[in-house]
Amino acid sequence: MSSPAQSSSAWPNVGDAPRASSDVRLSVEQVSYAYSANPSQAPLFTLEANSFQSRPGEIVAILGPNASGKSTLLKLIAGALAPLSGRVLLDGFVTHTLAPRARAQRIAMVQQETPLLFPARAWEFVLQGRHPYGRSLRFENEEDVLIARNALAQVGAEHLSDRWMNEISGGERQRVILARALCQQPLLLLLDEPTLHLDIGAQVDLLATLRRLAAENRYTVVVVTHELNLAAEYADQVVLLQKGKSLRVGSPASVYQRDLLEEVFHTPLTVEQGSNGRPRVNLLPTS
Amino acid sequence: MRPITLQRLLLQCGILALILFAVVVVALKLGAVPVSLYGLGRDLISVLLRQTSQLSSGYGMIVIEIRLPRILLAIVVGASLSVAGTSFQALLRNPLADPYVLGVSMGAALGAILALIAEPHLALPVWLAALFTPLGAFLGAAATIAAVYLLGLREGQIDSATLLLAGIISSSFLSAIIMFLLTTLTGRDFRGMTFWLMGDLSSPLQSSLRWVLGIGFLVATGAIYTTAADLNLLLAGEKEAMHLGVDVRRVRLVVYIAASILTGLAVSVSGAIGYVGLLVPHVMRLLFGSDHRTLLPTAAFGGAIAVVIADTLARTVVAPSELPVGAMTALVGAPLFIYLLRRRMA
Numbered sequence: 001m002s003s004p005a006q007s008s009s010a011w012p013n014v015g016d017a018p019r020a021s022s023d024v025r026l027s028v029e030q031v032s033y034a035y036s037a038n039p040s041q042a043p044l045f046t047l048e049a050n051s052f053q054s055r056p057g058e059i060v061a062i063l064g065p066n067a068s069g070k071s072t073l074l075k076l077i078a079g080a081l082a083p084l085s086g087r088v089l090l091d092g093f094v095t096h097t098l099a100p101r102a103r104a105q106r107i108a109m110v111q112q113e114t115p116l117l118f119p120a121r122a123w124e125f126v127l128q129g130r131h132p133y134g135r136s137l138r139f140e141n142e143e144d145v146l147i148a149r150n151a152l153a154q155v156g157a158e159h160l161s162d163r164w165m166n167e168i169s170g171g172e173r174q175r176v177i178l179a180r181a182l183c184q185q186p187l188l189l190l191l192d193e194p195t196l197h198l199d200i201g202a203q204v205d206l207l208a209t210l211r212r213l214a215a216e217n218r219y220t221v222v223v224v225t226h227e228l229n230l231a232a233e234y235a236d237q238v239v240l241l242q243k244g245k246s247l248r249v250g251s252p253a254s255v256y257q258r259d260l261l262e263e264v265f266h267t268p269l270t271v272e273q274g275s276n277g278r279p280r281v282n283l284l285p286t287s
Numbered sequence: 288m289r290p291i292t293l294q295r296l297l298l299q300c301g302i303l304a305l306i307l308f309a310v311v312v313v314a315l316k317l318g319a320v321p322v323s324l325y326g327l328g329r330d331l332i333s334v335l336l337r338q339t340s341q342l343s344s345g346y347g348m349i350v351i352e353i354r355l356p357r358i359l360l361a362i363v364v365g366a367s368l369s370v371a372g373t374s375f376q377a378l379l380r381n382p383l384a385d386p387y388v389l390g391v392s393m394g395a396a397l398g399a400i401l402a403l404i405a406e407p408h409l410a411l412p413v414w415l416a417a418l419f420t421p422l423g424a425f426l427g428a429a430a431t432i433a434a435v436y437l438l439g440l441r442e443g444q445i446d447s448a449t450l451l452l453a454g455i456i457s458s459s460f461l462s463a464i465i466m467f468l469l470t471t472l473t474g475r476d477f478r479g480m481t482f483w484l485m486g487d488l489s490s491p492l493q494s495s496l497r498w499v500l501g502i503g504f505l506v507a508t509g510a511i512y513t514t515a516a517d518l519n520l521l522l523a524g525e526k527e528a529m530h531l532g533v534d535v536r537r538v539r540l541v542v543y544i545a546a547s548i549l550t551g552l553a554v555s556v557s558g559a560i561g562y563v564g565l566l567v568p569h570v571m572r573l574l575f576g577s578d579h580r581t582l583l584p585t586a587a588f589g590g591a592i593a594v595v596i597a598d599t600l601a602r603t604v605v606a607p608s609e610l611p612v613g614a615m616t617a618l619v620g621a622p623l624f625i626y627l628l629r630r631r632m633a
Contacts, residue, residue: 099534100534101532103532104530104531108530111530116522116523117380117522118572123290127290131516131520131531131533134516139290139293139580140290140291145288145290149288161288162288184531
């Protein structure tokens with residue numbers, strides 16, 4: 001892990017990489033992956049080479065049916081998995097070779113939630129986001145408290161600060177989890193199906209908050225979702241996956257083609273152009 | 288928002304230290320031989336000033352040379368078990384984990400007995416001979432927790448109920464082996480060993496073992512405490528912890544080894560004292576919250592207090608005879624365990 005040859009690859013090679021678009025923050029370069037039960041067997045699932053780039057302030061949505069490799073791609077971007085080939089660069093750093101602390105200072109991940117074993121107050125939970133910046137013994141100082149307050153304010157959840165995590169609603173909890181991610185002061189914010197189990201109002205609310213945060217804090221946001229219309233409304237870029245292959249990458253308008261979506265999601269639908277230039281998907285009755 | 292501060296932690300520990308001190312004083316006073324508080328204080332001071340000739344009476348010797356070492360042993364054993372229990376609960380993400388319930392204590396006991404049986408047959412240097420039994424106990428503890436962990440896995444995930452069952456089954460399997468080994472011993476040893484198995488603080492330690500115990504406790508507890516903030520996140524799940532910057536594999540390895548050392552040490556000097564590692568962390572969580580930066584030190588004090596009280600009761604309620612201290616902790620612990628289990632299932 002720490003051989004000199006490998007650790008040097010965590011740094012950008014100024015000589016050869018064409019850095020013309022210098023404000024590219026996230027660069028996914030021909031990343032592939034394969035799962036297999038054991039090394040001698042054929043892989044059970046493969047993710048073929050994927051590439052896309054994203055700038056600060058942009059929202060990228062990864063779309064696709066179940067088992068199309070959305071979450072795997074997100075884990076590769078997060079550096080939680082090492083790609084079989086290719087690499088993911090975040091401001092020139094290869095994400096999977098970063099040390100856990102350094103990675104957590106740059107990348108925040110909002111996952112489908114795990115149940116808490118012991119009750120915790122929302123503020124305790126949010127302060128966990130300061131962990132990657134912790135000093136010895138890791139007692140939080142006033143700066144950490146200030147950042148946590150700010151984070152709660154940014155997602156409109158200051159009033160939840162003293163509530164117990166298991167006593168607030170799903171939408172409120174999702175806000176607190178988001179606030180914890182903000183506390184990490186990341187460059188890259190990753191979300192794995194954040195709208196799952198939320199009612200439609202809370203879903204729109206969350207995406208609007210993400211839109212605002214991406215603009216205010218200059219985050220690059222990558223979100224895995226099943227909500228085609230929400231993605232169309234809020235994403236700058238869409239990556240459409242099918243069986244581990246990225247079929248198309250681009251603006252929602254360029255990706256949302258009727259025949260393409262029908263083929264990928266196996267259901268009849270229509271795509272219409274909304275008044276704001278963003279596409280809308282309508283499902284058609286199957287029989 | 289009220290994050291933990293060093294001052295608050297020191298205040299909490301200070302209060303617990305005072306309670307521990309008061310409990311120790313009472314424990315010194317109680318027993319088959321009565322001592323006055325005044326005489327006790329004067330004797331303690333004389334010993335501290337190394338003027339043993341000025342002890343108030345022959346009873347003074349009993350207090351200083353028999354009761355005090357036993358109480359100090361109870362303190363270290365209680366703190367070890369409690370810290371080990373807190374660590375296992377975080378490591379296995381199971382609030383009902385504890386060295387005793389998981390069978391780790393029995394594993395350590397088996398390791399210690401094997402070491403005791405093997406030792407006379409090996410020409411060991413003196414320094415190693417002192418370490419040999421605790422080392423056997425540590426290896427037994429480490430092997431058991433690894434086995435229970437693997438048995439508790441279902442489809443790569445740790446399953447709470449399966450883990451507890453695996454622990455209980457391992458425990459009864461290991462005690463069967465221990466019983467088999469013990470029957471090969473002569474009659475007198477057998478009674479002593481069964482008493483020890485139930486948890487017993489009455490046998491005095493060799494001075495070399497005291498050092499091993501004291502230093503081992505401090506090093507292992509210190510190592511676990513450096514991961515306190517990581518353990519908070521580990522409780523939320525390994526993936527979450529990793530994304531918050533925790534080096535999950537390193538933390539798990541440190542806590543696994545250190546908690547096995549603590550269990551091994553405690554068992555090799557006092558047998559299998561149950562439920563301390565389970566219940567004390569629960570009480571401390573209720574009192575001081577579930578953050579491991581406060582939970583670990585407060586649980587250490589709480590465990591010490593609990594075992595000193597339990598041992599004092601064990602040697603006084605049926606005086607001049609004695610109960611094993613493990614019987615005392617089980618009398619209180621088992622019903623509380625059932626209560627916690629039912630509340631979780633509900």
